[in-house]
Amino acid sequence: MPVDIHLEDDYFIIVITGPNTGGKTVSLKTTGLLTLMAQAGLAIPAAEGSRVSVFEQVFADIGDEQSIEQSLSTFSSHMTHIVEILGQADARSLVLLDELGAGTDPEEGAALAQALLKTLLDRSITALATTHYSELKVFAHTTPFVANASVEFDIETLSPTFKLSIGLPGRSNAFAIARRLGLPREIVAQAEILVSPQSLETEMMLAEIKRAREAALAAESEAKAAQRRAEALNADLSYRLAKIEEARRAVLDETRGLAEAELAVLQEEVDRLRGELAGLPRDAAPAGGRSLHERWLAEAEDALARRAAQARPLPALRAPEPLRVEGPLQVGDRVWVPSLQASGEIAAVSGREVEVKIGSFRVRLAASRVELRERGAQPAVQVQSGGAQPRPASPGMELDLRGLTVDDMLGELDRYLDTAYLAGLPFVRIIHGKGTGALRQAVREELRSHPLVGEFRAGENNEGGEGVTVARLVQR
Incomplete structure (x- = not known):
């Protein structure tokens, strides 16, 4: 089963809690095994983009190695290994401790486990530890650079999910598991009575925190999806605006080229006239009229005026004022909703409010917030001499x-x-x-x-x- 294990800048020690057979030890073994595989150059079963920390040494105290021959109990076996680990581990080591402080008096075991974790913290040693002690949950919650984690367990199937949730302490679920395994209900009920109210309240709070966290994660996932959609839409709009700007520049370049060509033609025409004028005498003017020079200059001025008139931009079009219809609003009328910049049809009128149908949506607005643009088609009813109004043909039931x-x-x-x-x-x-x-x-x-x-x-x-x-x- 896939499991995500990650260390952040604000913590390097993780305390994993949860029920027996919930997958706590599997999380430790997965961490140690994949770390050693990666450092040995072996491919590891991890998602693309995963990163693995590099450690000079990896120490693990996992399992129960009690021995009658060596006079080692469960507690003694764990302590022997831990003493050896503390003698060799440093800030470049990874330490994995299973059931820390187990096998002895719970109060003393919890105290000893806290002291061990505090020692690892002071020596900046990266560590993952599993436990059932509530005191360690509190220690992880209140101590900087230490984080809680929990494994989830399916009560219905009595099977672990192997899903590790970092940041949330786990629940032991001992009563629920015992009940599912067939322990008589009266025994479980008696045990629940003997538990302190504070412990029961803590368990209920943990369940509520878990539900709130799952809801927050779902909301975050939804928000990220919406953000991705918005970013995609923004990129699409940016691309379209870039294409519009590109087309606008192309039109301007083409217009500028045409204007330059027109100016070149005009310049050639002026140069031609100037050359012709230069070769003629200044006083060659017929009696009672303008001289040839003056006629050619007038001709050139007329040509320039015609070109300037052709290049003059067209007057801006004035948008027609919307036609507003006076009178009371009725069902079927076409209206304009300025606040939505959309037109719609009156679906219902209720006092000073109207219901407007805009596409497939309906909105209820104050009648003063819509503008009547077109009267709806009113059914024509012919009145016969007898006073009865004929009904249209039935459309069927x-x-x-x-x-x-x-x-x-x-x-x-x-x-x-x-x-x-x-x-x-x-x-x-x-x-x-x-x-x-x-x-x-x-x-x-x-x-x-x-x-x-x-x-x-x-x-x-x-x-x-x-x-x-x-x-x-x-x-x-």
């Missing part, structure tokens, strides 16, 4: 929306409800199918806020069940 997208469905459903209402139908049956439920949810959201629908319900089993919604229309 059923509307089948299967296969439509949500956007297409909304327009079709709106038109159908209008026609059914004018035809005087008491209720209608809308078929949207079951599928993923997206179309059903969109239909019912639309019906919930539609002014022509009094109430609606899911279809009965003989009506199509959840694949159908039955809506009762308001009466005219």
Whole structure:
């Protein structure tokens, strides 16, 4: 199973806690084995981009090597190894200690374990240690450069997940594991009564902290995904702006080239006229008229004026003022929403508020915040001599929306409800199918806020069940 083990600048000692068979020892072995494999030049099973620290020595005290022959108990065996480790380890060593302080009186073992960790900390020795002592959880939480870590355990399957969570102390889950293994409930209940209220409160707080941390990690992951989407959108917009700027520069360069060519033509024409004028006598003027010099100069001035007129930019177009219609707002009217810079259609009017349909969305706004631009089409009703108003043809009691997208469905459903209402139908049956439920949810959201629908319900089993919604229309 994959496990992530990492040391940061603010800690180099990790205290791992959690239930038995939870994977604490596996985490130690994985750390030591992969470190030695990497330093031996072997490929390690790690993700691309992983980094491994280099140590001159790796020390480990893992397992129980008690011996009757050598008169070594569990505690004595651990202490013998630890004494040897302390005699050789330095700041360039990695130390792995399993069940630190175990095998003796819990109070004395916890105190001794804290003293050992304090010694490793003072000597700047990188270390990973596993334990069940709550005192070490507190020590890791309150001591700089020491961090808590925990392994997760699946209570339902009684199997470890081998997932290491750095920064959060673990829970032993002894009662839950005993209960799952079949220990009589009355024994477990009696044991829970004997535990101090402070310990139970601590366990509950740890569970709450874990849930809060998981929620925070999920929110962080969501925020990072949103940030990546925003960065991608920003890059796309930057690229588009760069292309627009490039096109603008190309147009300006082309225009500048045309202007230079025009100026060159004009210059040639002026030079030609100047040359012709230079070869003529100054007083060659017909009686009662302008001299030839004056006529040619006038001709040149006319040519320059024509060129200047052609090069003059066109007057800027004035955007037409939007047409505003006066009068009360009604359902179906087209309106402009300045705050959203979008146009929409009035879906409902309620006192001083209106519901505006903009695309597939609906927003409720004060009537003063929208501008009436176009009256909606009002149904034409012919009055007969008898006083009765003929109803339009019935659109049928059923509307089948299967296969439509949500956007297409909304327009079709709106038109159908209008026609059914004018035809005087008491209720209608809308078929949207079951599928993923997206179309059903969109239909019912639309019906919930539609002014022509009094109430609606899911279809009965003989009506199509959840694949159908039955809506009762308001009466005219």
